[in-house]
Amino acid sequence: MATNESLKEAISAKAAELGFAACGFARADAADAAGLELKRWIEAGHHGTMGWMEERAHHRVSPLALWPDARSAIALGMSYAPATDPLTLAGRPDLGRISAYAQGGDYHKTVKKALKALARFIVEQAPSELKVFVDTAPVMEKPLAQAAGIGWQGKHTNIVSREHGSWLFLGVILTGLELEPDAPAGHGQHCGSCTRCLDACPTQAFIGPHRIDARRCISYLTIEHDGPIPEEFRAAMGNRIYGCDDCLAVCPWNRFADAAAANRAFLPRAELAAPHLADLLALDDASFRQLFAGSPIKRIGRSRMIRNCLIAAGNSGDRTLVPSIERNRHDPDPVIAEAAEWALRQLGYSSAEMQVA
Template identity: 80%
Template sequence: MERGDKGSAVDKSQTLKEAIRAEAERLGFAACGFTRADAADSAGLDIRKWIEAGNHGTMGWMETRADHRVSPKAMWPDARSAIALGMSYAPASDPMALENETERGRISVYAQGGDYHKTVKKALKALARFIVDAAPSELKVFVDTAPVMEKPLAQAAGIGWQGKHTNLVSREHGSWLFLGVILTELELAPDAPATDGIHCGTCTRCLDSCPTGAIGPEHRIDARKCISYLTIEHDGQIPEEFREAMGNRIYGCDDCLAVCPWNSFADAAAANRAFLPRAELTAPSLADLLKLDDAAFRDMFAGSPIKRIGRDRLIRNCLIAAGNSGSGALAPSVEVHVSDPDPVIAEAAAWALDQLRMRDAIQAC
């Protein structure tokens, strides 16, 4: 036997693929599949068209590294095989539960626990060491911060298929998978790919549920309309046409995922414990969040993916949610931001106050 990471043993009676699958499971991955490194090249060409149409909004980093996204081999010519991996974060509760709790902020399920980048990458590196011990070779690991097309590669590797909302859907885990990829120079027999979209049938729940109609023709998302993009990636003023549709969503949006019928098969017990929701992030008070200064923000969101957007962007989002709340009780919390030195925050506060005053006037009639 050869020794792997942390004393794990590779039984030579297993194939290398079987050994990798077993170790991936031990490290917390719920899904593991194999495909050729160039198996999803057509998706790379599609994303180039998507970027040329301006659908990426202000995410300039996508345009900057578009050439690398066309194919993993464009980034690393020696790559022969791709190992696609999924780690479950299936929620135990309804992601839509706070829809009518207008004085509380809704945070996307994936961001209520620990930062998935760190957890997934740590496990990927451990699996990479195991593979190198078992079969000395060059390889590279990727989470979603690198220009690798994880979802098309995961579909090619048979983990799941890209639904009409463009996210990966798994028979076993629904839509709740964090994806990672290992590229290797090893020749590994590919698994059977998942059939593109056939399992969605005529269902259009994800399309119908999108609050801003961001999922357009050919099932492509226009990021400029997507609430996840607007609340996380976009750093300027949120266009007024989308503010009411944001409701009380202050970080991301789960609607198109939450309504997918395949999620009925997802088992919350399979979720990695690192992603269990933190109590203070499951139903945070907008009034409390609007009191955060920079130091308090960094303390509250330490170890959370939310920390990346910074305090000012979160306050902007909370002000929009407060304006949508219809709750006059939030007016004092909003008013303190009207004179903020950041013009984006000041404008959002003024808008929110106008919304609250307008509702008060309507109710008084």
């Protein structure tokens, strides 16, 4: 059936009602060029051990490869703009730094629930086939968001919005409807000569503007990487135990972001905003699952979280954490045991002292 601007306006209004701060429209094939860059990125090995990305690359390169009948893409953004500076805890080595996006409820559930509600609304207005996606599906939501005009991919590769800065969760609805596309946002053209995001990276993960080697990224290392964290990156991790906000937090466009626009589902939980490393290092499997219930952190499991916290403890310079580290030194997981011994060495304990302990 024919569609018009009134349908787009109705969709945008409903999206706002459902908690989305941004909504834009693009052709389903509007970001196909990004698929070619993805292929080159994977061929260079920059995806690290994220095998799921390589396995579904043939679908990820274009929405039409995933669903040939798609005609339009509706890109949506939900704000999680933090009320405080994400870099505040850099000077508190006894505390763990959790990325702002993970301090509240699991965005996958919140965004997907809203996407499904919006999809039902669209079908009521204009019967059609459609599919909804959050970032667990093989859809390149950032290039589509740029094509739909809700923001541009900054030099840190993430979406930047004039109204919401770097703080948007993205979702996509593919539909068989022919919807008039909105004007795209230029690829990084609003970043000018600024390189703050590139310069802020603690591990120098950026190969250049718009290009990142995930294998060096703290978000990848603390969340996606399973196994020992390479020693060359451990000191740079500081007290970051889940993700890293540095490249996002320094973006000048964030001065326009309004924390009041953030979806309340993402408001930080007190116990996740500034957790003590000693408390986290005491977690067993049951207490880990209880603490992180309803959080995206739960999916990495206790082993990766304890590994990350041991690295942070080793970087802390705080010898009061030694008992907390010591209790993990004989963990059956060799990755945890190795990280504990590394942390003790960083705090000045010799191999002989550890053998006595």
